[in-house]
Amino acid sequence: MPLRSVRIAMALMLASVCALPQVSPAAEDTSGQQAFNNACRTCHMVREGDNRLGPNLHKVVGRKAGSMPDYGFSSAMKEAGFVWDEERLDRFIANPDEVVPGNSMKPYGGLSSSEERKKIIGFLAQSR
Template sequence: MNYKMLLGLALGLGMMGATAAQAQDAKAGESFFKRACAACHTVEAGKNRVGPSLAGVVGRKAGSVDGFAYSPALKGSGLEWNDENLDKYIADPKGTVPGNKMAYAGAKNEADRKNLIAYLNSVK
């Protein structure tokens, strides 16, 4: 086997590993969601709790779930929930949107946030 074939095989195996790691991240994110978020949020569309449903949150404008009473701060924030804004908000909700009413202090662990965002990207 020549070096080009070996390189191709190694790259192919690496890509398979990356796919498995991404799936594993979403699974870890689901576990984190259950521990840190599920008391107030659900990922069931149209079902709000103390916090709004997070079904389809990625790509949605902040403060836009029908039937949920958002704080004026979040409703007027102008944020769109993309990976970057979710990461900032999950890390420090009060610092990212001062005056919002979410009681959660924030997830300081970057891996937990990234895993949670991978999970939120998977729920529609």
């Protein structure tokens, strides 16, 4: 292959890589909030002290399950005996009954999309 053809091929490859859409951190934040709004906001807020049907999720990562004052958790959640981390949140959002049998999340049955769960967990982790 002549050198000129190699250069043209390389230029086209580099141009195509540069043309790929880039996701900015702001767009990722927005997509996490959007995923949270779509799946969680009916019952939960992330504003500290703003409990609704479900407890607020402000600083949920690192919090002991069922321990936030001023919210009436189910006995199952109060007795869960773990601290929320990203892995446990992922499993819980996917299938709450598997992680904490007897929780009060009905009628929510879980979110199957691992990509949407990842966005939600990223969004919740920012509320530290």
